[in-house]
Amino acid sequence: MKQEIKNEQINTAVHAPVVAKQRKKLTKSSSIPGWLFASPWIIGLVLFYAFPLFSSIYYSFTTYSILQPGEFVGLENYYKLFNDELFWKSIYNTVYFAVFFVPLSIIIGVALAMMLNMKVKGMAIYRTIFFLPTLVPQVALAVLWMWLLNPGFGLVNSLLDVVGIPGPNWLGSELWSKPSLILMSLWAIGQPVIIYLAGLGDIPNELYEAAEVDGANWFQKTISVTLPLLTPVIFFNLVMGSIGAFQQFTLPYTMTQGQGTPANSLTFYVMYLYDNAFKFFKMGYASAMAWILFVIIMALTAVIFITSKRWVHYQGK
Amino acid sequence: MQPKIKKKFQVTLAQVCLLAASAFFIIPFVWMVSTSLKPITQVFTYPPEWIPNPFQWRNYVDATQYIPFYTYLKNTTAITVFSTLGVVLSCPLVAYSFAKLEWKGRNVLFVITIAVMMIPMQVTMIPLFLLFNKLGWVGTPLPLIVPAFFGVPFSIFLMRQFFMGLPNTLRDAAKIDGASEFRIYWQIMLPLAKPAVLAIGLFQFMNVWTDFIGPLLYLTEDSKYTLSLGLQQFQSQKGTEWGLMMAVSTMMTMPIIILFFFMQKTFIQGITFSGIK
Numbered sequence: 239m240k241q242e243i244k245n246e247q248i249n250t251a252v253h254a255p256v257v258a259k260q261r262k263k264l265t266k267s268s269s270i271p272g273w274l275f276a277s278p279w280i281i282g283l284v285l286f287y288a289f290p291l292f293s294s295i296y297y298s299f300t301t302y303s304i305l306q307p308g309e310f311v312g313l314e315n316y317y318k319l320f321n322d323e324l325f326w327k328s329i330y331n332t333v334y335f336a337v338f339f340v341p342l343s344i345i346i347g348v349a350l351a352m353m354l355n356m357k358v359k360g361m362a363i364y365r366t367i368f369f370l371p372t373l374v375p376q377v378a379l380a381v382l383w384m385w386l387l388n389p390g391f392g393l394v395n396s397l398l399d400v401v402g403i404p405g406p407n408w409l410g411s412e413l414w415s416k417p418s419l420i421l422m423s424l425w426a427i428g429q430p431v432i433i434y435l436a437g438l439g440d441i442p443n444e445l446y447e448a449a450e451v452d453g454a455n456w457f458q459k460t461i462s463v464t465l466p467l468l469t470p471v472i473f474f475n476l477v478m479g480s481i482g483a484f485q486q487f488t489l490p491y492t493m494t495q496g497q498g499t500p501a502n503s504l505t506f507y508v509m510y511l512y513d514n515a516f517k518f519f520k521m522g523y524a525s526a527m528a529w530i531l532f533v534i535i536m537a538l539t540a541v542i543f544i545t546s547k548r549w550v551h552y553q554g555k
Numbered sequence: 556m557q558p559k560i561k562k563k564f565q566v567t568l569a570q571v572c573l574l575a576a577s578a579f580f581i582i583p584f585v586w587m588v589s590t591s592l593k594p595i596t597q598v599f600t601y602p603p604e605w606i607p608n609p610f611q612w613r614n615y616v617d618a619t620q621y622i623p624f625y626t627y628l629k630n631t632t633a634i635t636v637f638s639t640l641g642v643v644l645s646c647p648l649v650a651y652s653f654a655k656l657e658w659k660g661r662n663v664l665f666v667i668t669i670a671v672m673m674i675p676m677q678v679t680m681i682p683l684f685l686l687f688n689k690l691g692w693v694g695t696p697l698p699l700i701v702p703a704f705f706g707v708p709f710s711i712f713l714m715r716q717f718f719m720g721l722p723n724t725l726r727d728a729a730k731i732d733g734a735s736e737f738r739i740y741w742q743i744m745l746p747l748a749k750p751a752v753l754a755i756g757l758f759q760f761m762n763v764w765t766d767f768i769g770p771l772l773y774l775t776e777d778s779k780y781t782l783s784l785g786l787q788q789f790q791s792q793k794g795t796e797w798g799l800m801m802a803v804s805t806m807m808t809m810p811i812i813i814l815f816f817f818m819q820k821t822f823i824q825g826i827t828f829s830g831i832k
Contacts, residue, residue, distance in 0.1 A: 271736035272658030279649040280664070282705025287671050290682035297681060304688065350576060356569050367577045370584060373811045375765035377783045378804035382587050385797055393586050396602045425583065432823055456565075485675055488767045492787060508677055516772065521681050528678045535675055 298525035305519055315526035325527070327502055328510040331416065335506070336483035339420050343427050343479055344472060350427075351434030352464065365435075372428035380492040383422040384409060409493060412503045419489060419504065430475045437471030438464070440553070469550040477542055481535055487512070507531060591615070591801035598798050611798070615806070618799040622785045623778075631781040634696045634770075635763045641703030642710055642759040647752055649706050650714030651740050655726060665715070671708045676768075684772060694775045699766070703759065710755040717751035718744065753821045761811060782807050 273280075298315055302308035319325050354365055374382065386393050387408035395405030406414045441464065449459045487508040490498065496513070498505030511531070515524035585605075590598060591614055592607040619625065652658070653665050687698040721744065729739045745752070763769075770781045786807070789800040815822055 269658040272652050272656035275652035276649050278645045279706035286702050290679035293682040294678055353573055358569050364573050367581050371580055373815055374808050377767050377786050378807050381800050381804050386583055391599050391601055393603055511677055515681050525681050531675055532678045
């Protein structure tokens with residue numbers, strides 16, 4: 239996104255001197271309407287973003303709760319967090335989910351998009367089918383998969399039974415609860431797939447033709463044409479996917495009714511944050527958690543951005 | 556001859572892969588609908604049966620009585636419609652200002668708007684809750700509706716990109732004719748931006764219709780609940796009403812699927828547009 243903005247600024251800068259003279263007259267008077275038109279957002283930005291953002295830093299240094307005014311305690315919340323076992327457990331669960339889900343969603347997403355990009359009959363129907371799960375509300379998705387993965391009467395275990403594999407206890411087992419969550423999240427990856435599809439559509443045909451002339455087979459074309467040119471889109475989905483993975487809440491919360499069972503194996507970071515704030519009313523403590531999350535997400539995004547120079551190829555560069 | 560056979564083999568292989576993958580995506584769906592129509596005795600049969608016997612249409616009626624379905628439906632619809640209205644009114648206006656009007660601080664504010672998209676909602680969640688609590692809005696749907704009227708950064712960004720693509724000449728011509736800025740926006744530019752407005756409206760509708768954490772935070776009374784919260788009530792100590800729960804899940808998903816069906820093009824344009832450009 240940053241790249242885009244830069245390009246635009248350069249574009250306007252290049253065109254500016256030519257058009258500027260005639261435009262100046264026309265745009266001169268748009269300063270007041272400009273502010274006026276933007277005013278709802280300026281108010282919204284201050285009220286719903288800037289003010290909460292800064293007050294949450296302050297809260298994170300206090301013992302604030304709705305019930306008590308709370309007092310300034312400095313870094314105590316942070317210090318306590320680092321000694322909080324459940325805090326570390328929730329980080330472990332969240333990282334576990336992100337580490338498996340994000341790469342899997344990229345590999346499977348790209349593979350699906352490549353399949354959907356082939357010239358085969360009935361593609362419109364296939365595309366709709368792949369996208370359908372994204373339209374299921376997360377709460378309904380949780381409910382649906384709880385039923386599919388039900389160890390006694392669920393479809394998944396009965397299918398495994400047919401093949402002769404005894405199915406695990408899925409959501410009831412400490413070992414399998416997180417893989418279950420990854421599986422159901424992968425079911426709803428229609429959105430990134432559509433973005434990959436758009437990316438595939440942007441790859442010029444000449445490149446494939448040139449590769450064919452050189453005698454490249456399907457595999458070679460994929461490795462040296464498709465994937466490199468798809469990296470900007472992969473990059474975008476990597477950033478969005480990682481940010482989303484760290485904010486996992488609705489699925490585990492609804493499935494375990496906020497309990498994170500079994501044995502806290504589904505207690506995700508944001509769930510624990512929510513519990514602290516709205517169940518135990520430890521708003522200061524939860525604010526500290528929120529800021530740690532913010533820093534983690536920013537650091538992660540920064541790392542992806544920095545490494546992207548090595549592996550993201552923009553067309554025409 | 557040989558390349559032709561090879562080609563045919565490839566196409567067949569592709570078809571097989573597609574079919575297998577489709578099964579993974581469609582079966583849970585079919586299963587949801589199938590379970591929603593089964594009599595309770597058939598829900599718990601092993602191995603599972605695919606076709607309900609008999610078709611228990613009554614499940615849908617029972618589900619709407621097990622929880623106050625129509626109240627929840629009404630609440631969800633009201634919140635969704637009003638907040639979508641808010642976004643559709645505010646975001647294009649702000650975006651237009653970012654794209655076409657020139658004013659001091661515009662570019663800085665736009666960069667801030669993009670930066671704001673990076674803030675996880677959990678960071679602002681607690682102070683916002685306290686703010687709405689002070690205003691006495693906790694327990695009402697207002698915290699879920701009012702902020703939409705002040706703009707959503709992602710939708711502003713999307714709309715702005717769209718307005719950037721519209722030519723300036725129209726605006727200049729209207730300006731020479733003496734039209735006010737608001738008239739230019741309302742009568743010329745906004746109608747031209749209809750596809751983008753539809754896209755952001757659609758996104759907002761979907762997000763709010765399916766929202767869980769918002770209602771969970773702010774709606775304290777049973778009578779104000781939305782469908783997302785209502786769905787949880789089918790799980791109790793007594794056990795889970797799978798058939799009824801699947802019926803409500805189906806009913807909750809249907810509006811979105813219908814909407815998607817009729818607005819497919821806008822939808823996909825919106826997603827790809829937001830993703831790449």
